Amino acid sequence: MKKRLYIYVFTVLILLAGGFFVVKTDLVKSIALDASYPFLRSVSELKDFAIFLTQILSSKDSLINKNKKLQQEIELLKAQIIYLKNIESENNNLKKILNFVSNKPEFSFKTGKIIGYSSDSWNGFVIINIGSTDGIKKGDIVVANGYLFGEVYQVGAFSSSVILTSDKNFMISARCRKTREAVFYRGKNTKEGKLLYVKPEQDIRIGDVVETAGFESGIPEGIPIGTVKSVSYDEGNFYKNVSVSLNINPLETEYVIVLSRKETGKK
Amino acid sequence: MKVYFFAFSVLLLQIAVFPEFLSFQNITPDILTVFVIIFTLKNDFFRSIKLASFIGILQDLLSPLDLVFNTTIKIFIASLTYLLKDRFNYTNIVVKGFFLIFIIFCDIFLRSFLLFLKTGIFEIPSFSFFYILVNFILFYIVVLKDEYR
Numbered sequence: 001m002k003k004r005l006y007i008y009v010f011t012v013l014i015l016l017a018g019g020f021f022v023v024k025t026d027l028v029k030s031i032a033l034d035a036s037y038p039f040l041r042s043v044s045e046l047k048d049f050a051i052f053l054t055q056i057l058s059s060k061d062s063l064i065n066k067n068k069k070l071q072q073e074i075e076l077l078k079a080q081i082i083y084l085k086n087i088e089s090e091n092n093n094l095k096k097i098l099n100f101v102s103n104k105p106e107f108s109f110k111t112g113k114i115i116g117y118s119s120d121s122w123n124g125f126v127i128i129n130i131g132s133t134d135g136i137k138k139g140d141i142v143v144a145n146g147y148l149f150g151e152v153y154q155v156g157a158f159s160s161s162v163i164l165t166s167d168k169n170f171m172i173s174a175r176c177r178k179t180r181e182a183v184f185y186r187g188k189n190t191k192e193g194k195l196l197y198v199k200p201e202q203d204i205r206i207g208d209v210v211e212t213a214g215f216e217s218g219i220p221e222g223i224p225i226g227t228v229k230s231v232s233y234d235e236g237n238f239y240k241n242v243s244v245s246l247n248i249n250p251l252e253t254e255y256v257i258v259l260s261r262k263e264t265g266k267k
Numbered sequence: 268m269k270v271y272f273f274a275f276s277v278l279l280l281q282i283a284v285f286p287e288f289l290s291f292q293n294i295t296p297d298i299l300t301v302f303v304i305i306f307t308l309k310n311d312f313f314r315s316i317k318l319a320s321f322i323g324i325l326q327d328l329l330s331p332l333d334l335v336f337n338t339t340i341k342i343f344i345a346s347l348t349y350l351l352k353d354r355f356n357y358t359n360i361v362v363k364g365f366f367l368i369f370i371i372f373c374d375i376f377l378r379s380f381l382l383f384l385k386t387g388i389f390e391i392p393s394f395s396f397f398y399i400l401v402n403f404i405l406f407y408i409v410v411l412k413d414e415y416r
Binding site: 011015016043047116118186188189 | 287295299323324332333334335338339378385386390394398
């Protein structure tokens with residue numbers, strides 16, 4: 001009996017050590033990501049084809065209406081671009097007058113499609129169809145529907161995995177939009193996250209938007225994460241208990257935008 | 268070898284297809300856990316533990332975290348199932364159901380505990396009940412199909 005137990009413990013330890021070694025190796029992880037890419041891409045293409053077929057079978061009127069709405073939206077966005085360009089040129093002129101030196105990094109935008117999801121409900125991550133060949137780097141920020149969606153955590157040649165803002169392992173420096181109080185944000189579950197180390201004197205208001213502070217290099221400031229849902233105190237706890245409601249649902253999101261910091265060549 | 272290929276295929280389906288089509292209240296049934304339980308019920312210990320660690324390592328490779336989170340859980344589930352399977356008349360479908368609920372609950376507890384070690388937050392998630400329910404339904408479908416065959 002004792003011998004069997006020793007054999008069991010030894011086998012489990014060997015398997016765990018082997019697993020740990022494999023999982024810790026970045027190269028093996030990116031190979032695994034690339035190996036699964038053809039299948040994930042094929043499934044995504046098949047899904048698109050099925051949607052295309054259902055759209056063909058659906059009534060023509062609804063497609064015409066949808067097309068009209070999209071065209072209206074495009075026109076609206078075009079008008080907004082013209083307005084923003086005017087503001088940009090005005091801003092540039094004012095900067096010249098003030099001799100203002102900007103130290104904000106520049107970002108490039110890439111669109112990716114979600115092709116895979118977490119295999120369990122505990123870890124919040126998705127796999128997108130762009131990788132290092134498209135210029136994606138570890139640590140790039142991912143945005144969807146105008147909110148922070150997550151951060152690129154693992155990069156393969158053709159695909160990358162993105163840890164979601166709702167994951168417990170996701171942490172980022174943040175600030176409140178109205179009061180500009182600097183805080184730390186951490187994911188909790190699919191519906192909410194929490195702010196860490198909020199001191200009693202910090203002015204955190206319910207309904208205020210929590211956004212990225214941009215303290216970390218490569219992360220732009222001002223991207224909304226969520227809104228403050230509740231502020232409370234726990235007896236014996238120095239810090240405030242602040243929960244943030246999130247607006248992300250990976251299963252309903254199809255496309256995401258990856259913000260990649262441009263290499264300026266400066267050292 | 269066939270069973271390993273099958274497990275790999277199920278993992279890919281679990282990542283690409285099931286979350287969109289089988290999820291209920293954003294909870295996806297863990298088909299791989301159910302597969303490990305059913306495989307262990309029918310096979311010897313070392314075959315089961317080998318398959319459990321294979322599935323776990325594959326899951327961990329695709330997960331962004333550098334932890335053997337899934338490997339530990341799958342090995343634990345295979346060991347627990349093997350340890351308990353001879354103590355019950357597990358051919359009875361009702362006993363099988365209770366057996367599954369107990370194992371899935373242990374699975375949830377261990378996952379929460381491992382997350383606590385990493386993040387310092389211990390929480391049995393609110394979706395646990397749905398997770399047990401969804402896995403329970405899936406297990407019954409597989410077992411009933413198996414019995415009719």
